Amino acid sequence: MKFIDYVTIHVKAGDGGKGCVSFRREKYVPKGGPDGGDGGRGGHIIIKATRELNTLLDLRYQREYKAEKGEHGKGSNKHGRDGKDRIIPVPAGTFIKDAESGEIIADLDSEGAEIIAAKGGRGGLGNSHFATATRQVPRFAQPGEEGQGKNLVLELKLLADVGLIGLPNAGKSTLISVISAAKPKIADYPFTTLIPNLGVVKTEDMRSFVIADIPGLIEGAHRGAGLGFQFLRHVERTSILLHLVDVSDILTTDPIEDFEKINRELVLYSPELMKKPIAVVGTKLDIVHEGTRLKRLQAYCEDRNLDFFPVCSLTGRGIKKLMVYLSKKVEKASGR
Numbered sequence: 001m002k003f004i005d006y007v008t009i010h011v012k013a014g015d016g017g018k019g020c021v022s023f024r025r026e027k028y029v030p031k032g033g034p035d036g037g038d039g040g041r042g043g044h045i046i047i048k049a050t051r052e053l054n055t056l057l058d059l060r061y062q063r064e065y066k067a068e069k070g071e072h073g074k075g076s077n078k079h080g081r082d083g084k085d086r087i088i089p090v091p092a093g094t095f096i097k098d099a100e101s102g103e104i105i106a107d108l109d110s111e112g113a114e115i116i117a118a119k120g121g122r123g124g125l126g127n128s129h130f131a132t133a134t135r136q137v138p139r140f141a142q143p144g145e146e147g148q149g150k151n152l153v154l155e156l157k158l159l160a161d162v163g164l165i166g167l168p169n170a171g172k173s174t175l176i177s178v179i180s181a182a183k184p185k186i187a188d189y190p191f192t193t194l195i196p197n198l199g200v201v202k203t204e205d206m207r208s209f210v211i212a213d214i215p216g217l218i219e220g221a222h223r224g225a226g227l228g229f230q231f232l233r234h235v236e237r238t239s240i241l242l243h244l245v246d247v248s249d250i251l252t253t254d255p256i257e258d259f260e261k262i263n264r265e266l267v268l269y270s271p272e273l274m275k276k277p278i279a280v281v282g283t284k285l286d287i288v289h290e291g292t293r294l295k296r297l298q299a300y301c302e303d304r305n306l307d308f309f310p311v312c313s314l315t316g317r318g319i320k321k322l323m324v325y326l327s328k329k330v331e332k333a334s335g336r
Contacts (some may be wrong), residue, residue: 016144022075042120043067043083049210144226163235
């Protein structure tokens with residue numbers, strides 16, 4: 001299934017039905033008065049969140065959504081039927097904005113959350129409403145109001161407690177595959193992960209939290225390099241950022257520079273991200289021999305009071321300690 005997290009759609013609520021112009025015509029009632037009924041309300045466009053979806057894929061292929069019109073009023077004071085509402089299901093975590101003004105309409109961040117994105121038009125009043133002592137035979141009624149129409153931007157921001165960030169090949173996909181049931185593609189070349197992956201982590205004390213693997217950033221992502229910033233919206237809701245740095249001896253780059261490269265890109269995307277708690281994970285301990293890179297990064301984190309965890313996803317070394325730490329951080333942040 002393709003992962004689609006940004007779409008623009010057009011929605012049009014139903015128009016209200018016309019009020020009816022009618023007069024009572026019955027045997028033995030020679031002077032029946034006006035009895036035109038009201039028109040029905042047009043259907044609303046409702047956007048509703050569900051956890052049964054995890055992508056906006058369906059909305060990529062259907063961009064127009066219309067609700068049913070209200071029925072016109074009838075004689076004998078019969079009210080026209082209201083138009084049926086049109087419900088558009090979206091994944092929980094969908095953010096809705098007006099495409100023209102940029103106004104935030106709703107943030108559907110929980111199961112069942114919904115918003116009337118476009119209101120149906122009010123039905124017109126029938127002529128029975130306009131009879132007075134001086135105007136006993138009104139020959140007019142109201143037209144129905146037009147339903148709202150607008151262009152909407154829908155952005156999906158995954159609901160996760162922990163966000164994994166780091167350079168390509170830092171070990172994010174391997175880690176999430178070990179600690180959860182998620183099965184991302186893993187290979188020894190950059191940009192193996194092309195879409196965010198979600199995994200549910202269950203700890204030994206039966207607690208659980210959701211972790212998101214964000215495709216690798218690189219220096220210059222704010223200029224569109226690599227995968228750019230297109231997936232960083234998915235870490236905006238997280239309680240903690242887990243920054244993975246490859247400390248294996250096979251690399252010749254400076255691990256501190258690797259760490260700071262990503263932080264600079266985060267600031268360029270949104271300074272608010274750097275206000276989140278950050279923990280640093282040194283990965284690939286199985287390829288550490290002299291440990292120069294590992295010691296350098298560990299000393300850097302100690303100097304800046306950053307929580308640091310050296311791990312090896314393949315052997316499980318350090319994983320349990322990291323999971324206990326994350327569980328406590330998520331519990332504290334969510335107030336569970």
